[in-house]
Amino acid sequence: MTILKTFLLEVKQQKQRDEYLNIKQDVLQDCDLIDKLKRDSAKFIEILEYEIRKTISFSKFRYIDVIKKYDKLKEQIIGMQQEWIQLPKLFNQPTIAITWNIKSMTEAEKHQLKLIKQNKPKHKQYRRKCEELQDSMFRFYVEVQQLQSFLSINYEATRKIIKKFKKQEIRGIMDVNENIFEKVIEFQNEIRELPKRLKMIKDETESVIIQNFYKHDNPKKCREFLRRYTEQNQLSNESIFYFGFFAGFAALMIIILLLMRYDGYLDPNSDKVFNKVFPCFRGVALFIFYFWMISLDVAGWNYFNVNYKLYLGFNHHYSTLSEILKRVTIFSTIYLLIFIIYCVQEEDIGKLAQELQVFDVRLYPLIIWVCLLIYVLYPSKKIFNPEGKKYMYQMLYGMVWGFLFNYESRYTFMADQFASFTTPIRDLDYTICYYYYIIFKGYEHEGQCEPRTRFTSALPATVPYLIKCAHYLVRARVKGKLFGTDEWYNFLKTANAAQVGVWSFLARRNPDVTEFRVIWIFVAIISTFWQYYWDLAKDFLFFEKDSKYKFLRNDLGYNSPTIYYIFAGVNLVLRCTWVLSLSPDICKLFGIKNELFVLLVGFLEMSRRFLNNFLKVEKEHIVNLRSLKVVQDLKYPFQVQKELVEFNNRDHWSVSSFLQPNSGFQSLKDEVEFENRPSVVLLFKGLTEQIDQARQPAQSINELRISQYTQNINRATNVKLPLKKSESKQEMYFEHQQRESKYSNGTQFLKVPLMKNVSQLNYQSVQSSYNDDLSDNENKNNADQERDTLHDIRLATEENAIIEKGKKKESLERQWIKELKQENKKYKKQIYKRYEIFRVQKTTE
Numbered sequence: 032m033t034i035l036k037t038f039l040l041e042v043k044q045q046k047q048r049d050e051y052l053n054i055k056q057d058v059l060q061d062c063d064l065i066d067k068l069k070r071d072s073a074k075f076i077e078i079l080e081y082e083i084r085k086t087i088s089f090s091k092f093r094y095i096d097v098i099k100k101y102d103k104l105k106e107q108i109i110g111m112q113q114e115w116i117q118l119p120k121l122f123n124q125p126t127i128a129i130t131w132n133i134k135s136m137t138e139a140e141k142h143q144l145k146l147i148k149q150n151k152p153k154h155k156q157y158r159r160k161c162e163e164l165q166d167s168m169f170r171f172y173v174e175v176q177q178l179q180s181f182l183s184i185n186y187e188a189t190r191k192i193i194k195k196f197k198k199q200e201i202r203g204i205m206d207v208n209e210n211i212f213e214k215v216i217e218f219q220n221e222i223r224e225l226p227k228r229l230k231m232i233k234d235e236t237e238s239v240i241i242q243n244f245y246k247h248d249n250p251k252k253c254r255e256f257l258r259r260y261t262e263q264n265q266l267s268n269e270s271i272f273y274f275g276f277f278a279g280f281a282a283l284m285i286i287i288l289l290l291m292r293y294d295g296y297l298d299p300n301s302d303k304v305f306n307k308v309f310p311c312f313r314g315v316a317l318f319i320f321y322f323w324m325i326s327l328d329v330a331g332w333n334y335f336n337v338n339y340k341l342y343l344g345f346n347h348h349y350s351t352l353s354e355i356l357k358r359v360t361i362f363s364t365i366y367l368l369i370f371i372i373y374c375v376q377e378e379d380i381g382k383l384a385q386e387l388q389v390f391d392v393r394l395y396p397l398i399i400w401v402c403l404l405i406y407v408l409y410p411s412k413k414i415f416n417p418e419g420k421k422y423m424y425q426m427l428y429g430m431v432w433g434f435l436f437n438y439e440s441r442y443t444f445m446a447d448q449f450a451s452f453t454t455p456i457r458d459l460d461y462t463i464c465y466y467y468y469i470i471f472k473g474y475e476h477e478g479q480c481e482p483r484t485r486f487t488s489a490l491p492a493t494v495p496y497l498i499k500c501a502h503y504l505v506r507a508r509v510k511g512k513l514f515g516t517d518e519w520y521n522f523l524k525t526a527n528a529a530q531v532g533v534w535s536f537l538a539r540r541n542p543d544v545t546e547f548r549v550i551w552i553f554v555a556i557i558s559t560f561w562q563y564y565w566d567l568a569k570d571f572l573f574f575e576k577d578s579k580y581k582f583l584r585n586d587l588g589y590n591s592p593t594i595y596y597i598f599a600g601v602n603l604v605l606r607c608t609w610v611l612s613l614s615p616d617i618c619k620l621f622g623i624k625n626e627l628f629v630l631l632v633g634f635l636e637m638s639r640r641f642l643n644n645f646l647k648v649e650k651e652h653i654v655n656l657r658s659l660k661v662v663q664d665l666k667y668p669f670q671v672q673k674e675l676v677e678f679n680n681r682d683h684w685s686v687s688s689f690l691q692p693n694s695g696f697q698s699l700k701d702e703v704e705f706e707n708r709p710s711v712v713l714l715f716k717g718l719t720e721q722i723d724q725a726r727q728p729a730q731s732i733n734e735l736r737i738s739q740y741t742q743n744i745n746r747a748t749n750v751k752l753p754l755k756k757s758e759s760k761q762e763m764y765f766e767h768q769q770r771e772s773k774y775s776n777g778t779q780f781l782k783v784p785l786m787k788n789v790s791q792l793n794y795q796s797v798q799s800s801y802n803d804d805l806s807d808n809e810n811k812n813n814a815d816q817e818r819d820t821l822h823d824i825r826l827a828t829e830e831n832a833i834i835e836k837g838k839k840k841e842s843l844e845r846q847w848i849k850e851l852k853q854e855n856k857k858y859k860k861q862i863y864k865r866y867e868i869f870r871v872q873k874t875t876e
Contacts, residue, residue, distance in 0.1 A: 075196070083189060090185075094178065105239075111160070118154065164668055171662075172233060172236050172237070186226075237257055277364050284370075288371070288374070296378045297374060306377075307476070308396060310629075311396030313454075313458050313626070313629065314456075314457075314458025318403065319363055321637050325355065326359055328644050328648070329352050332648065339648045342648055342652065344663065345422070362403065376388055396462065397462075426445045429442040430498060434502055435505060438502065448640065449491075449495040457482050483539035489532055493529045496526070496528050500525050507519065531555050559607060573599070577845075605636070608639070
C-alpha cells in the first residue's frame with residue numbers, strides 16, 4: 032500500500048492532471064493488484080490481532096502472578112512482626128555493666144551474659160531474614176514497575192500502528208474498513224486499566240516498605256532507592272559537572288605531557304621516567320582504566336535498556352552511572368596530577384621541579400596505591416560505598432569458595448574479570464616488592480622484583496583459570512553429567528588457557544631452552560582461536576540456527592547487527608593481545624625493550640574485557656527475556672501462623688482484595704463500603720505499636736504477648752477511615768460491575784500464542800504452573816527453579832516437539848515475509864516500467 036501511494040504521488044508530480052486521473056483509473060481496474068492489496072491488508076490485520084492476543088495473554092499471566100506475590104509478601108510482613116514479638120530479648124532488665132573478669136561477676140551478671148550468648152544468634156538470624164524480606168519487597172516493586180512499563184509501551188505501540196495503518200487509505204482504490212479494528216480496540220480496552228491498578232499496588236508497597244523498614248530511618252532514603260528504578264536518565268547535573276571538570280583537567284595534563292615530549296623530555300628509551308618506579312604507576316593506571324571501561328559498559332546497558340542488575344544480582348543498593356563516574360573521575364584526577372609532578376621532578380625541569388619537591392620522588396606511586404586500597408578495604412558503613420564493597424566481598428567469597436555450595440554464573444563472570452587483571456596484579460606484586468626493598472632494606476632492588484624472577488608473577492595468569500575450571504566441574508555436578516557437555520569443553524578450554532601462563536613463566540625463567548618457547552607459541556595459538564570461537568558461539572550466543580541475522584541470533588539487545596559484526600572482528604584482534612597480557616615479558620625474547628609496550632598490552636586487554644562484558648551481559652539479558660524473567664526470585668523467609676494467614680485473607684481490605692485471581696473482580700455496590708476499608712498501612716500501625724511495646728523488658732509470658740498482639744490486630748481491623756471520594760477507583764470498579772470475571776480461573780488464557788523472545792518450553796512451564804496455582808486455594812512458596820544461564824541454552828529445549836513446532840512456525844513466518852518483500856519489489860518494478868515513471872531519488876543538501 033505504501034508503494035502504491037508513493038507511485039501515485041510521483042505520477043501526480045510528473046504527469047498532467049488528466050493523464051494522472053487516467054493512470055489512477057487504470058490502476059483501479061487492475062484486479063490482480065487490488066486483490067493483492069486486499070490479501071495483504073487482511074493478513075496484516077490477522078497478524079496484528081495475533082500479536083496483540085499474545086501480549087494480552089502474557090499480561091494477564093503476569094498480573095495474576097503479581098497479585099499472588101503481593102498477598103504472599105503481606106503475609107511475610109505479618110510473620111516478621113509476629114517473630115519479633117516472640118523473639119527472646121537480649122536483656123530482660125535494663126542494661127548493666129559487664130566486666131571481662133568472670134570471677135568478679137555476680138550471679139545476675141553471669142545469667143545475663145548467658146542469655147546474651149543464647150539469644151544473639153537468634154537475633155542475627157532474624158536480621159538476616161528481615162534483610163531478605165526487604166530485598167524481596169524491592170524486587171517486587173521492580174517487577175510491578177516492569178509490568179506497568181510493558182503494558183504502557185505495548186498500548187502506545189498498538190495505537191500508533193493502527194493510526195499509521197489508517198493513513199494507508201487511498202480514495203477510490205482502497206478504503207480502510209473501520210470494522211476490522213473492533214477486535215483490536217477491544218484488546219486495547221482490556222489492558223487500559225491494568226497500569227492504574229499496578230500503580231495502586233506500587234504505592235501501597237512503598238508505604239509498607241517505609242512503615243516496616245524505614246520508620247526509624249530516613250524515609251527519603253527509601254524513596255530514593257525506589258525512584259532509581261523509574262528514572263530514565265541516571266546522569267545528574269553533579270555527575271556532569273564532575274565529568275566536565277575531569278575532562279578539562281585531563282586534557283590540560285595530556286597537553287603538558289605532549290609539550291614535555293616535544294621539548295625532548297619523556298623519552299621512552301630513557302631510564303629517567305621509565306625506570307624501576309614506572310611499573311608502580313602502570314598498575315594503578317590499568318585499574319583506573321578498567322573502572323572507566325565499567326562506566327562505559329553501564330552507560331551502554333542503560334542506553335539500550337539491558338537489565339544487567341538481574342544477571343549480576345544487584346539489590347536496591349546498586350550504584351548509578353552518576354555515582355560510578357563521580358568516583359572514577361576523582362581517582363583519575365589524583366592519578367594524573369601526581370604523575371605530572373613525578374615526571375617534572377624526574378626530568379628536573381628547572382625551578383618548577385625544586386618547588387614541587389616535597390619528599391622522595393619514588394614515594395609518589397605509593398600515595399595513589401594507598402588511596403585506592405583505603406577506598407576498597409576501609410571498613411566503613413557510611414562512606415566509600417559500603418554496600419558496593421559488601422557486594423564485592425560476597426562475589427569474591429562466591430568465586431573462591433561459595434560456588435561449591437550454591438553455584439551462580441555471576442561467580443564465573445567475576446573470575447573472568449580477574450583473568451584480565453594479569454598485568455595490573457603483576458604490577459601490584461612488583462610494587463610490594465619494590466617498596467619492601469626501599470623501606471625495610473634501604474635500597475632499590477637489583478632485579479629481584481622483576482616478574483621473570485618471581486614465582487608470584489605466574490599466579491595471576493593461572494589462578495583465575497583454575498578457579499573457572501572448578502566452577503565448570505561444580506556446574507557439571509549440579510547437572511549430573513560432565514563428558515560431552517558444554518561444561519566439559521569449557522573445562523578443557525580453560526585448562527588450556529591456564530597452560531599459556533605456565534609455559535610463559537617457564538620460557539621466561541629459562542630463556543636458553545627453546546622447547547619452552549615453542550610449546551608456549553603452540554599452546555597460545557590453540558588457546559587464542561579456541562577462546563575466540565567460544566566467545567562467539569557460547570558467550571555471545573552467535574550462529575543460532577534459522578536466525579534472521581546472518582551469523583547472529585534472532586534476538587538482539589542492541590539496535591543494529593552492525594554493532595555485533597564490528598565487535599566480533601575487534602574481538603579477534605584483542606584475543607591475540609590477550610596472549611601477550613598473560614606473557615608480557617615474552618616480547619623481550621624477540622628483542623623488544625620498552626615498558627610502554629606492556630602498558631599498551633594492558634590497555635588492550637582491558638578494552639577486550641569491556642567488549643566481552645558488553646556482549647556477554649546482553650546475551651544473559653536475552654536469555655532472561657526468553658524465560659520471562661525480569662527480576663530475581665522472591666524469598667519468603669518467615670513462617671506465618673495459620674490463624675494469622677486466615678485473618679490476613681479474610682478480615683481486612685486492601686488493594687489485593689478486589690484483584691484476587693481466585694475470586695475475580697469484585698463489583699463495587701456501595702461507595703461508602705469501599706471507602707471504609709482500612710488500608711494496609713493502617714493495619715500495620717497496630718502491629719508497629721505492639722513491636723514498640725515488645726522492645727520493652729519482658730513482663731509476661733509469650734502466650735500473653737500473642738494474645739495481646741491478636742487483640743491489637745482486631746482493633747486495627749475495626750478502625751473507620753474518613754469518607755473520601757476517589758473518582759479513579761470508582762471508574763475502575765464500575766467499569767467491571769456488569770462484566771463477568773475473567774480472573775475466576777485461568778483456563779481461558781492457557782490456549783494462547785507464544786510471546787516474542789519467549790521459548791516454547793518456558794512458556795509451557797508458565798502455563799502448567801498457573802494451572803496448578805489456580806487449582807489450589809492456598810498460596811505456596813515459589814521454589815527457585817534452576818535455569819541454565821551460562822552457556823548451553825539449547826540443551827534443555829532441542830528434544831521438545833513443541834519447540835521444534837514453534838521454530839518451524841517462526842521459520843515459515845520469516846519465509847513468508849521474505850517472499851512478500853520480493854513480490855512487492857516485483858510489482859513495484861512492473862508498475863513503474865508500465866507507466867514510464869521515474870523514481871525520485873531523495874537527496875540531502
